[in-house]
Amino acid sequence: MIEVNQLTKRYRKVTAVDSLSFTVRPGLVTGFLGPNGAGKSTTLRMILGLTEPTSGTATIDGSRFRDLPRGLRHVGALLDAGDVHGGRSASAHLWALARSNGLPRRRVDEVLDQVGLASAAGRRIGGFSLGMKQRLGIATALLGDPPVLLFDEPINGLDPEGVLWARGLFRRLAAEGRTVFVSSHLMSEMQNTADELIVIGRGRLIAAQPLAEFAARSTKQQVTVRTPDATALAALLTAEGATVTAHDDGGCTVTGLTAARIGELAFDHRILLHEVTTQTASLEEAFMELTADSVEYLAGDQR
Secondary structure (H helix, E strand, O other): OEEEEEEEEEEOOEEEEEEEEEEEOOOOEEEEEOOOOOOHHHHHHHHOOOOOOOEEEEEEOOEOHHHOOOHHHOEEEEOOOOOOOOOOEHHHHHHHHHHHOOOOOHHHHHHHHHOOOHHHOOOEHHHOOHHHHHHHHHHHHHOOOOOEEEEEOOOOOOOHHHHHHHHHHHHHHHHOOOEEEEEOOOHHHHHHHOOEEEEEEOOEEEEEEEHHHHHHOOOOOEEEEEOOOHHHHHHHHHHOOOEEEEOOOOEEEEEOOOHHHHHHHHHHOOOOOOEEEEEOOOHHHHHHHHOHHHOOOOOHHHO
C-alpha cells in the first residue's frame, strides 16, 4: 500500500505538489492522471525518496522507501526507461542491480524472459529501441518480485502487441495482490487497464475514486430516450432545464438530467417510454472536463 499524506514540494516560488493526500491499495491497478505539469513525476519521485518533500509524508506499507532494506524486494519502479548505461548489456544491467539487493542470478533470466527480452540479454542497451528500453525498465521493476510497483508512462514506445502485453501484465500483477500504480497520459489505456484513479492538477488532488465513478462525474453524460410522444416529452424535459436533441428515428438524446429523473417525470405526466439508455462519458471526456481549470499549457486554438 502507498500512502501519501499532505505531501508538498516547493521550488522557490513554484509549488509543484500542494498538500496532496491519497492511498493506493493492493489488488488494484490504480491510474495516476493529470495534465502536463500537474506534479505526477514529482510525486512519484517523492514516494521513492528521490526528491525530498518540503512537507508531508509518503510511505510504502508504513515505511519511507529509504528506510526499507534492499529496496527492490519491496518496491519496483520504472520512472525513465532511458536512464540506463548504454554501454552495458541488458543482462549486466540487471545483474548489477540484483547483486546490490541480494537477489539470485536466476531472477535476471526470469524477468528478461518475462518481458520478452531473453534473446537480447547480451546486447548493449544503447542499441535498444525505445520499446525495448521500456521492456527492460519493466524487467527492472519486477526484478525483486516486489509487492508494490510504480510505472511512469510505461507504454510509451511500445507497439500494439507490447501495449496489449503491458495491459495484461499490470492486471495480472494486481490480481496477485500487489499494489500497482501507473502514471499515464493515454486515456484509452487507462480506461482499459485501471480500476481506480488518482487525478491531480496543479499539484492538488482532483479525484481519488473508481474509474467508473470518475467518468460518471462528467456533465456530458447523455441519456437516449424513445417514446411515441416525443414532442410532449421534449417540452417537459426542456422545462426542467435539460437539453433535448431529436433523432430522425423518433428518439432523442437528453443531457442535463439523469435517466432516473427522466423516468420520474415521464411517469408523473403519463408519457410512455419505450427505451431509456444512459451513455456515460468516456474517461477522456471526463478527464478533459474535470481538469480544464488545471491545464497549465493550453493550445491557442482552444481558448
